[in-house]
Amino acid sequence: MNIITREDIQNLLKKQEGMCVSLYAPMEKSGDTQQNPIRFKNLLSIAEKHLIEQGFRENELKDFLSPIKKFQQDSLFWEHQSDGLAVFLSKNNFHYYRQPYRFKELVFVADHFHIKPLLPLLVGDGRFFILAISQNSIKLMQGTRYTVNEIDLEGVPEGLASVIRQEGMEKLLQFHTGTPTTRGDRAAIFFGHGAGYNTKEMVQRYFQVVNKSLHDYLRNEKIPLVLAGVDYLLPIYREVNTYPYLLEEGIEGNPENLTKDKLHEKAWKIVEPIFYQSLRNALEKCEAYLQKGEKIVSILLEEIIPAAYHGRIDTLFVAIGIEKWGRYNPDDDQIIIHEKNEPGDTDLLDFCANQVLRQSGTVFALKNDTIPGKSVIAAIFRY
Structure with a gap:
């Protein structure tokens, strides 16, 4: 696919x-x-x-x-x-x-x-990251509503053991105090079934190295990141995280026991409301303008077509599964609308979506009954 x-x-x-x-x-x-x-x-x-x-x-x-x-x-x-x-x-x-x-x-x-039939696939969609952490491995994935792909990580430690080998156990045990650990010093916090490598200090240092290593992959991004890991690891990673778009809600459980698709499914449930918020905001804004009778919005195809062509539309709502056949002459803004598709016609709804997207506007392709004003098209103008 x-x-x-x-x-x-x-x-x-x-x-x-x-x-x-x-x-x-x-x-x-x-x-x-x-x-x-x-x-x-x-x-x-x-x-x-x-x-x-x-x-x-x-x-x-x-x-x-x-x-x-x-x-x-x-x-x-x-x-x-x-x-x-x-x-x-x-x-x-x-x-x-x-x-x-x-x-x-x-x-x-x-x-x-x-292109109009494709646009519903982009409504509420967006990119996001999944960071699956465990003491044995680190995996970074990038997803959308329908896809997820693992990112090939170079320079990121493969697991806690690799950091211990690189930095030495004694250094890991000392990294908080800067002094050798002796009897009476802060007690180590252990996880799992054994002692040794699984102290909180070691895990925290491990995640500090991971966070720093991921900087090159995340520094230019501004998209949500969903953290996946067992419950006691998530707060430790959050303490050292420096990526500002890490979400508060995460996926609890050992990610090594979940398939890539299952991680994607769980992460999408977390990020979906974020991506749909822009649609909700735009719909509320358009409905409010319509109720006030503001001229900055329109639900009339005859007004929206020339506005789309001349780059005046900020946000367009257009119905899916419906065509409005006709022709538009930009030289004199003449519009001809036909009941059926006639030779030389184009779908005027698709024409509007096409023009708005070309001129960096936003297009939401929705079911007919969700378009503001109970129309097949609605627009918020830039001016």
Whole structure:
């Protein structure tokens, strides 16, 4: 599964040479997977028809579609799908994404890619770290809502024993007082079943080395970090931590007994409310403006289209699973809206999302009944 990222969408937003084909299809992950290539073939036939209407000759069509045709015959490709498949093809670009989201069937042929069905995957999403600590190992992972990947750590100690070997046991026992440990000095605090290496002082020094070693990986980041470890280790690490975005809530339990996916699942439950907070704030702000009749918001498509094109929109809310077909002429701001898709039309909702994202605005793609003002689109203007 190759999850779409914000960077992928930004690349899809770039101006393309010639015609662009965007195909969306629901997929079967198990069971009747034979339906997958059949469903896709039917959508591709519709795209071919649209391309011929745009003036493609038979030999041009064959060359243009060759990247898609290559994997169309790959049975393994169709047997290993997620919930939805999105395919993008232009003269110089070909991308496909298997997504954990069931798209409705859609074929779009125009001078740009159709990206609106992808946007729900980014709502409430964001990057975060998981730091799994134990006396035997340190693992740093980076996750999003749907993905998690372990970061290859260089220069980070592999475990408590490695720090002891590097620094020497006597030094570890002395690091708090700066003097040799003798009878009557502060008693060591032991963990686990044995004495020796498992003193609190040693563990604390171990985590100091880990924290310092992780600095190169975290110093330019401002994303949440979730700590995972047994209950007595978590507060010790927090005492020495210098990363300002370490969350108070952590994952308790030995991370060595949890799979990467299980750690990801537990961490996502902790960070999810943080990522959805920006959506909640934006919705509340828009609703408040609407109730006051402020002109800084609008739920009228005819007002939002030119504002999107001219870079006036800060935040856009757009309905998923709905298209508004028509055309927009930026020269005179003329807008034509049709009930059905006619030749030369574009989805005007997708057009607005496209323009806002290109100009560094924020777009939330939501279910129709959650859009402010009970509309299919709403916008907060920059001015």
